Amino acid sequence: MSQDTVMDLRKFVVPEIIIGTDARLLIHRYLTHFNSKRPMIVTDRGVKNQPWFLELESLIQSNSEDMIIFDDVTPNPRDYEAMMGAEIFLSHDCDLLIAIGGGSPIDCAKCISIVSTNGGHILNYEGVDEIKLPGPPLICIPSTSGTSADISQFAIIQDSQESVKRAIISKKVVPDLALIDPIPLMTMDKYLTACTGMDALTHAIEAFVSNAHSPLTDVHALEAISLIYNNINKAMEENRTLDTMYQMLLGSLQAGLAFSNASLGAVHAMAHSLGGLLDLPHGECNSILLEHVIALNYETEIERYKAIAKQLDIPIQHLTDDAIRNELLLKIHNMREKLNIPSFLQVDTLTSEIIDRLVVNAQNDPCMVTNPRILSTKELKNIYEQILRV
Ligand SMILES: [Fe+2]
Incomplete structure (x- = not known):
């Protein structure tokens, strides 16, 4: 090991991960674990029409008192979508976020989590370690094998005024749980x-x-x-x-x-x-x-x-x-x-x-x-x- 490696301090942050066939179906156990009554699903319309999504939706519904689906998420998610999602999350008194889909819904869910807890505008949190308070529990179920937003410290959001992607990097956006399941990928x-x-x-x-x-x-x-x-x-x-x-x-x-x-x-x-x-x-x-x-x-x-x-x-x-x-x-x-x-x-x-x-x-x-x-x-x-x- 070189002297440089010995002297460099490095951090390694990871969420709880469950990987394997049907991992997504464990969602109901975690709703109980987090004592969630009103989860909010963040997804997009393409994912929402998949047969495996409908099965997941009914599983979540049957294990909740109430449930909101927020599917106004576009590819390259916009700041105003996250702000709208946070408003809906708060107005329905939701207590947990479930991001289902590719990188866009997961990044949007991370941004909803930040604003719903810390207030202000999402773009105020651009940069490294700018978030003060941790958000509500966030569970991710990825539907692509690429972005890794489900386990990462990154949230990328589009600044719609300036047409620039802003990176929010913080361990406070690392999800609480990633349920990584190959079944949703079969229809990709x-x-x-x-x-x-x-x-x-x-x-x-x-x-x-x-x-x-x-x-x-x-x-x-x-x-x-x-x-x-x-x-x-x-x-x-x-x-x-x-x-x-x-x-x-x-x-x-x-x-x-x-x-x-x-x-x-x-x-x-x-x-x-x-x-x-x-x-x-x-x-x-x-x-x-x-x-x-x-x-x-x-x-x-x-x-x-x-x-x-x-x-x-x-x-x-x-x-x-x-x-x-x-x-x-x-x-x-x-x-x-x-x-x-x-x-x-x-x-x-x-x-x-x-x-x-x-x-x-x-x-x-x-x-x-x-x-x-x-x-x-x-x-x-x-x-x-x-x-x-x-
Ligand atoms: Fe990437």
């Missing part, structure tokens, strides 16, 4: 499977090369890379199995344990900027950005990227550092291509002002702080110019 749309899987891979890679990594996060990051790499193509098959989706969930969970505690890097900073200004999907942005950022970061963290390459079955012992770099970039490129994720994002209009705003917003994103090297304005601009097309 293929493209969403691809994009959320690549998002999870990005979490693991960025956490592993982050300036804030630690031995506790490294072990999870490396295992996540391997799990996602070995299962993502099988998850895209028509006859995907429960075991494959379980492995994807496990990979996503391990990536989440890593990034929640080591933070992320330039891929996420740039993706947040794209999502905020142009309302583009998070997983798709990350999938497209990943190879560009690795190309710039590689020289700064060669040994760490070699360890990543090894997890991706690249025979590093027979290759020079330069050759490993090229193989790693090719591997990520080929993974994206095989998943039918394009190499660029289509936008309605593209001006130099838009590119400049994207660059500034990415530079101000908290995830940029832990990227292994500082990317110049020119480098960020070049990437955006390469990946955006009218």
Whole structure:
């Protein structure tokens, strides 16, 4: 162990986690455990129509005196959606939050929790450790294998006035319980499977090369890379199995344990900027950005990227550092291509002002702080110019 590692203080925060088939059905036990009478479900309309959701809804209903469903959550959830949710939570005297869905409903539920307990406006809590009081119990049931919002210290919310995504980072947004179940994933749309899987891979890679990594996060990051790499193509098959989706969930969970505690890097900073200004999907942005950022970061963290390459079955012992770099970039490129994720994002209009705003917003994103090297304005601009097309 190096002297640097010995001297660096590192924190590792995790919620209670239950993972396995039918984990979601344990919800009724936890409603009793938390003595909840009036839970509020936070979800979106796509999830609400899934057959497994209806089963879950009736289970929650039969174990509560009253129940509210808040489904006004859009992809890239907005500040006003969280404020509306908090108002409904308080006016119905709710006592517990259940977030069911992908990252958007879970992040929105975290924001509802913050405002319902601490008051004020959600954007007042942007940044690290700005929340004073812990919120009501929060239980998460994820329906994708990607965001890890169900276990993370992050809540990302859209500032609707400024068109910027704001990151709220605090252990007070770590959920109380994550019920991680492969059953809801069986009906997940293929493209969403691809994009959320690549998002999870990005979490693991960025956490592993982050300036804030630690031995506790490294072990999870490396295992996540391997799990996602070995299962993502099988998850895209028509006859995907429960075991494959379980492995994807496990990979996503391990990536989440890593990034929640080591933070992320330039891929996420740039993706947040794209999502905020142009309302583009998070997983798709990350999938497209990943190879560009690795190309710039590689020289700064060669040994760490070699360890990543090894997890991706690249025979590093027979290759020079330069050759490993090229193989790693090719591997990520080929993974994206095989998943039918394009190499660029289509936008309605593209001006130099838009590119400049994207660059500034990415530079101000908290995830940029832990990227292994500082990317110049020119480098960020070049990437955006390469990946955006009218
Ligand atoms: Fe992400």
